Amino acid sequence: MNKNNCLNSMVLLASIAIAMPAWAEQAPKLTAAPYKFKRPVAIKRVEPDYPINAARNGQEGWVQLSYIVDKEGNVQDPKVIAHNGARDFKRAAVRAVKKWKYDPAVNSQGEAVLSCQNTLQLDFRINGNDNIVRPKFYKSLSPAFEAVNSNDLATLTPLVEKIDNIKNKRFNEMAWTHFIKMRFFNMKGDKEQAVLELNQAAQYIKPSSKFLNEGVSLQILHDQFMHQINQQQYQRALETYSKFSYFDSQSSKNLIEHFAPAVKQVENRITSDKMILVNGEISEYSWSHKLSRNQFLISNIQGKIDELQVRCDFKKYEFDVTPDMALKIPEGWGQCHILLSGQPGASFDVYELPTEMLN
Numbered sequence: 001m002n003k004n005n006c007l008n009s010m011v012l013l014a015s016i017a018i019a020m021p022a023w024a025e026q027a028p029k030l031t032a033a034p035y036k037f038k039r040p041v042a043i044k045r046v047e048p049d050y051p052i053n054a055a056r057n058g059q060e061g062w063v064q065l066s067y068i069v070d071k072e073g074n075v076q077d078p079k080v081i082a083h084n085g086a087r088d089f090k091r092a093a094v095r096a097v098k099k100w101k102y103d104p105a106v107n108s109q110g111e112a113v114l115s116c117q118n119t120l121q122l123d124f125r126i127n128g129n130d131n132i133v134r135p136k137f138y139k140s141l142s143p144a145f146e147a148v149n150s151n152d153l154a155t156l157t158p159l160v161e162k163i164d165n166i167k168n169k170r171f172n173e174m175a176w177t178h179f180i181k182m183r184f185f186n187m188k189g190d191k192e193q194a195v196l197e198l199n200q201a202a203q204y205i206k207p208s209s210k211f212l213n214e215g216v217s218l219q220i221l222h223d224q225f226m227h228q229i230n231q232q233q234y235q236r237a238l239e240t241y242s243k244f245s246y247f248d249s250q251s252s253k254n255l256i257e258h259f260a261p262a263v264k265q266v267e268n269r270i271t272s273d274k275m276i277l278v279n280g281e282i283s284e285y286s287w288s289h290k291l292s293r294n295q296f297l298i299s300n301i302q303g304k305i306d307e308l309q310v311r312c313d314f315k316k317y318e319f320d321v322t323p324d325m326a327l328k329i330p331e332g333w334g335q336c337h338i339l340l341s342g343q344p345g346a347s348f349d350v351y352e353l354p355t356e357m358l359n
Contacts, residue, residue: 037314045100065078068311080094116315137163148183159180176212178201182223202240215251231278233290289338291352296353305341321340
């Protein structure tokens, strides 16, 4: 189905009845309760076992998970949404988080409820120093950084290959690698690969750890914020904007002030009568998108999609995807994100719809 046909179908949505899943048809029963609840609190954490081969080889990395906390405080249905490092890290992270225990989420009536929108990053680190890189890594990093600053692609190209070939990088070395490769692909004009490296580099920016220096971290956040706005990933963009406050410097304060009008425009766009279009493509992980609105349409599907999960603060549902599937989520379910899994390379469009379109 081409894009023009997709848009024509969406116009029809305003005037025809849509066959909604049973859970959506029952939605009005849930909308009376106010959206207030206390998030689950971890009371038992289990550190993942370090995979023997990874430890022996000095490999480091991280795994990001999305999971559900049930009414008894148990972790259910953990899914890997991103990772870096040895593949064994993924299995170790899933096994560990399944053993975590929580005080469950509580709604405004004091009742324990499902909490279906939880994310966590588990880090696998052998070396504790955030700032020091090894001499063999620095030997390639230093001239690569100079080549980036001078926009010297010819000099940078063999250095990127050398950096890539360094095995068993430390945590901070992986962060610098992604930054250098982000700039490398930008210089080559390969925007798709540059964005992949940008998103990987951004995972190392944390309030308590300084794997990258402040100037580089702010540049990454700047680029990621701009990309997310351009891709209409508005909730992600707002999250990225909040990370500028990790740094207590005049530079970070200037960026917060500089982007404040853009944030206001994003907030206005979310509440406007304009559709929000997000392009999606499945990788080896489930594709994840945090919704800005409570109703959306999936269209222009190319390839095989096995499952769609809607994970909200209070509810989770999963079902098969059909072409031009339109769903309305009860507002009483809180903030939601969607997870689509299927054949790697499968692509689709998610249209977040204005309020009146499915009323």
